[in-house]
Amino acid sequence: MKVLLLGSGGREHALAWKINQSSQLDKLFVAPGNAGTDQIATNVEIGVSDFKAQEEFIRTEGIDLLVVGPEAPLVEGVQDHFKERLPELKVIGPSKAGAELEGSKEYAKKFMSKYEVPTAAYRSFDASSLNEGLQFLEALNPPYVLKADGLAAGKGVLILKDLTEAQAELKAMLKDNKFGDASSKVVIEEYLDGIEMSCFVLTDGKDYKILPSAKDYKRIGEGDTGLNTGGMGAVSPVPFANDDLERKIEEKIVKRSINGISKEGFDYCGFLFIGLMIVQNEPFVIEYNVRMGDPETEVVMPRINSDLLSHFIACAEGKLSNEDLQIANESATTVMLVSGGYPESYEKEKEITGLDQTADCLLFHAGTKRENDKILSNGGRVIAVTAKGDNYRDALAKSYRNAERILFDGRYYRKDIGFDLMS
Numbered sequence: 001m002k003v004l005l006l007g008s009g010g011r012e013h014a015l016a017w018k019i020n021q022s023s024q025l026d027k028l029f030v031a032p033g034n035a036g037t038d039q040i041a042t043n044v045e046i047g048v049s050d051f052k053a054q055e056e057f058i059r060t061e062g063i064d065l066l067v068v069g070p071e072a073p074l075v076e077g078v079q080d081h082f083k084e085r086l087p088e089l090k091v092i093g094p095s096k097a098g099a100e101l102e103g104s105k106e107y108a109k110k111f112m113s114k115y116e117v118p119t120a121a122y123r124s125f126d127a128s129s130l131n132e133g134l135q136f137l138e139a140l141n142p143p144y145v146l147k148a149d150g151l152a153a154g155k156g157v158l159i160l161k162d163l164t165e166a167q168a169e170l171k172a173m174l175k176d177n178k179f180g181d182a183s184s185k186v187v188i189e190e191y192l193d194g195i196e197m198s199c200f201v202l203t204d205g206k207d208y209k210i211l212p213s214a215k216d217y218k219r220i221g222e223g224d225t226g227l228n229t230g231g232m233g234a235v236s237p238v239p240f241a242n243d244d245l246e247r248k249i250e251e252k253i254v255k256r257s258i259n260g261i262s263k264e265g266f267d268y269c270g271f272l273f274i275g276l277m278i279v280q281n282e283p284f285v286i287e288y289n290v291r292m293g294d295p296e297t298e299v300v301m302p303r304i305n306s307d308l309l310s311h312f313i314a315c316a317e318g319k320l321s322n323e324d325l326q327i328a329n330e331s332a333t334t335v336m337l338v339s340g341g342y343p344e345s346y347e348k349e350k351e352i353t354g355l356d357q358t359a360d361c362l363l364f365h366a367g368t369k370r371e372n373d374k375i376l377s378n379g380g381r382v383i384a385v386t387a388k389g390d391n392y393r394d395a396l397a398k399s400y401r402n403a404e405r406i407l408f409d410g411r412y413y414r415k416d417i418g419f420d421l422m423s
C-alpha cells in the first residue's frame, strides 16, 4: 500500500511514525512534511490545499490511500475532490459536508441539539441581529463565551468577564469583521465551569473505535495563563477519566454523535476529535474537530499497539467493526518546545542542537526544516518531546529530562504540563 499524508506538523510526524510501523505499508509520502517526517518517509513539496498538484502526484505514484492531517483541506473539500476524480483512492478524512462539524460552530451546535448531544445552551447572531445579540448578553451571567462561527486558526473563541467588553467584542466580530468572514456569524453560549479533556474517535460513518483520551495545555504561560497557542503539551490517558465518566462519554457523546453522522448520511471516514468540558463528572461537548489534535496525536499514537494503517484500510472499506484496536496501559506525555515570542511574532531558522543527546523518548518535529546537515526551526511550535512511562509522572520526568537537552536560540517550554492533575 502506498500512502500520502497531508500536513507538516507534529501531528503529521506522529501519524507518519505510526503508519510507518505497518507491515501493509510499501511507501509513505508526506506533503509537505518537515525535517522529522523526512527521516522516516519521503517529503513532497506540495501544499495541503493544492488538490491539483496532489492529484497529479497521486496518479503518477499510484497512491492507494490519502490521510488528511489538518482541517483546512477537509473544510475546502479535499475528500469530495478525490471521491469524484479518483474513486478508487481511499481517503481518511470526511467530506466537506461532514467537515462542517468543525467548519461552522453554528452548524455543530444545531447538530448537537438535533442528536441530543449534551452541550452548552446557545444562540447565534449575525450582523442583522446584532441588537438582539447585545440584549441577549445582558440577560446572561458572566463570563460570556463568544465564538466566531468559522475557522479562525484557534483564535475565534473569546471568554470575557465584563459585559461592556463582551458587547464591544460582539460588535467587532459581526460589524468590523474581527475574524474576517469567520465572524460573520457568532455563537454566544453558556459558560461551562469544569475541567477539559479530549476524546478521539476513528469512524467509518457507522461504527467507531474510541482512541486513547488526552488533555492538552493551550495557554503559553505556566498555570494556564497568557495567550492561547496551538498547544504546549499533552498527557494521555486523562487520569481523572474514571470508568463511570468514560461510560457516559461513550453513551451520551460518542454514540449520539456517530448516530448523527450516520443519519445525516455524511461520507465520513476519519477522525472525530471531541473537545469536552467535564462538569461534576458529566461530559459536555465544547467543540468538534474533524481531524486529530496537535499535540494530542503525539501522545495518542504512541499508546496504540495495533496497526493504524490496517484500521485506516478497514475504515475506508466500511469494515471498521472487524478491527481490534489495542491500546497500551502506559501513560504518554509530550512537552512542546516553541520559538521565543510564540504565539506572537517569533524568529525562525534557528539551529537546533542536542537532538542526538536524547534517550528514551520520541521526538516529533512540528516546525523544522533541514538545510545541509543542520536542522533549523521553521515555525512557532518546533519539537514535541514525547515519552512513555508507567504513569504520567514517570513519563513527564522523561519528557522534561530530554526537553532540556534540545537547544535553540529563544527556545521556550512550559515546565508545568500536567500541573492540574497532581493531587
Ligand code: AMP
Pocket: 120, 145, 154, 157, 159, 189, 190, 191, 192, 193, 196, 218, 275, 277, 286, 287
Ligand atoms: P474552542 O476553540 O471551541 O476549543 O474553544 C477554546 C477554549 O475556550 C476551549 O478550549 C475552552 O477552554 C474554552 N471554552 C469554549 N467553550 C466554552 C464554554 N462553553 N464554557 C467555558 N469554556 C469554554
Ligand code: GLY
Pocket: 216, 230, 231, 289, 292, 293, 294, 295, 296
Ligand atoms: N490541540 C488542539 C487542537 O489540535 O485543536
